[in-house]
Amino acid sequence: MVARSAQSVEVEIARLARGELAVVHAVTRACFDLPYTLDTLKEYRRRAREGFLVARIGSEIAGFSIATAPGFPWSLFSRVGEIVLIGVRPDHQRRGLGQRLLTASFDHLRECGMRQVRLHVDVTNARALALYKRNGMRVSHVVRRYYRNGQDAYRMVGRL
């Protein structure tokens, strides 16, 4: 998947490659107040497989997304994928990379047979909330004290 963004920078959205996890970890430290540990990212790499995507600009990783899907066989209600995390380095934000990563994650979950998607987002994270709403997701309810720092989260759901 190689295409040009609105600013004519060549961006590649692709599966995380061998040896790139440490770079993604550095990106999470730049993006989040409470970044995941490298071990947690390793666990998500194991669970997400092809759903762990990166946005590359040349040899640089500008962002990433992690989407997980339950394995087959599904129950009647289990075709629900999850966007675990999405992050774009601050110096690459507001150029459409978050949108590209989210679209690719939704495509991946569809390819895995998922019919719905869900995620959690900090109730104060207006930019992420706007991105998800623009992509057809809606707030289902508030999860009190969801994050380690005691912050509440919106649980959001959408159709794929």
Ligand SMILES: CC(C)(COP(=O)(O)OP(=O)(O)OC[C@H]1O[C@@H](n2cnc3c(N)ncnc32)[C@H](O)[C@@H]1OP(=O)(O)O)[C@@H](O)C(=O)NCCC(=O)NCCS
């Ligand atoms: C949320 C996040 C992933 C969005 O990534 P992003 O690459 O900035 O997203 P996009 O560029 O696709 O869209 C963001 C904004 O840029 C605007 N935009 C997109 N392309 C643009 C362009 N070429 N020029 C100007 N603005 C543009 C979008 O309209 C959108 O506007 P809004 O913030 O007013 O709604 C990013 O802000 C981030 O990593 N935040 C920190 C981590 C985080 O909070 N992650 C989500 C937790 S689950």
